[in-house]
Amino acid sequence: MNNDKITILIVDNCPHILSCLSEIIRSKGYEIKQANSGKSALKSVIDSKTDLILMDVKMPIIDGYQVCKQLKTNPNTHNIPVIFMSEISDTTERIKGFEAGGIDYISKPIQREEVLARIESQLTIKKLHIKLEEKNKQLEKEIEIKRKMNIIYQLLLLICQKV
Template sequence: MNNRNEKKGDILIVDDIPENLQLLFTMLTKQGYEVRRVLSGKQALNVVKVEPPDLILLDIRMPELDGYEVCQRLKADETTQNIPVIFLSALNETFDKVTAFQVGGVDYISKPFQLQEVIIRVENQLNLLEMQRKLEEKNKELELVNKELEAFGYRVSHDLRNHLNVINSIIYLLSKKHGEKLDNVGLKNLKILEDESERMAEIIEDLWRLSESKSNYLDISLESFDLSGVVRKIVDRLKIKMKEKEKIVIIESDVYATGDEGLIKIAVENLLDNANKFTNKTEQPRIEFGQLQQQDQTVYFVKDNGVGFDTKKGNNLFTPFQRLHQEQEFPGTGIGLATVKRIIELHGGEIWYDAKVNQGTTFYFTFGE
């Protein structure tokens, strides 16, 4: 491609009538375009192979190879298939518009040529081409960023595992060498450290698997498991965070789900952690987990009677780092619900909510069949 900083675009005109070539050449060069001219379809194909233009103006009625055939050959070649082709046709010629678009044409210009029409149609296609190129460049940049993030995620995961191994070693030494010196409270706290370290290892592993995913192509493990049992274990851990406030926690029994247990555990834990956090200032806090049936589909829910929120402000609720409450009032990172949504969508499900200010929030979610 020629220097686009000096020229608005590189255009190849293909027409077997020299007068038409000269007319279009004059029109377009005056507008700042770089223009090349050939008299036949064969010449056009040869020129395009050597130096592809940005746009081709292609006459339909030509000897040997007509415009339709030339366009078909261009679109069949990977190196030229993305070059936009505008057909040229006289008003008195039989012009099959359907065929023109079927073989890959993007537009057409009628003869005799009107300057304004030619310029507008050419500019439209070159603008579209420029937008496409910019989009391709952005996609390449995003691919590079994604690769860098993958490498960063791997490094972080590796480093966190190393630090956890050190912590686990210290816990083990404390338990084996000094366990007899600890009273019941000390042993209980040591057990909490051990359990939390194990849980952290699970989270690192599951989040690493999640970060590896490409859109919906994560190879997740689909197995049926006791979701009620998972919720009970999460609530047992959350009781440490519940401080001195007594909270009513209702867990429906015999609730089963099919999906990747590790990832779903992360999603549900985020929802329950939010329910716990946002009921800390409620006088009689209540958290509930269960299921219901809607149109032959199982819908799971996590419900609380906490501070709630105005649903009119919830448009970006599942966007990373978006928060509806002040950090000083309710600490958090703002990525929990984004993670929840991604995990549920990876399972082919949906998540939505119902909330009222000072009356609580209910999150409903499903998993695909």
């Protein structure tokens, strides 16, 4: 992630929860986008930059798990971390969320400190992942340069042996 403001998409079909979470998260300086359905969440992610998604599981028509699965199959959105939220907090539901591609699961009612801590944690992991990918690309380039230099060296050795 670069120096742009971090944008978090909050997805919930309850306007009160959208409002409360937006206020909590905005207080930490994040940009907020809201979606009240799975369909509008997918559109929002495709239309503009999203760094993290905080998404309700139970929504009409397209639930949070289905939205997450669709995001994870798209090469443009598969790296966006998704934190699920739900009143249902049994192990089966949590596992379902992880299997769908979610990276965390928060039980409702949402606690301010917990949601902020989980967001910070996931954003830190995302930043480290991006740095690791950049370093890997740099190392791959260096390896390719060394491989080419080795070929040149071998050719020079052959030339010197012929002379």
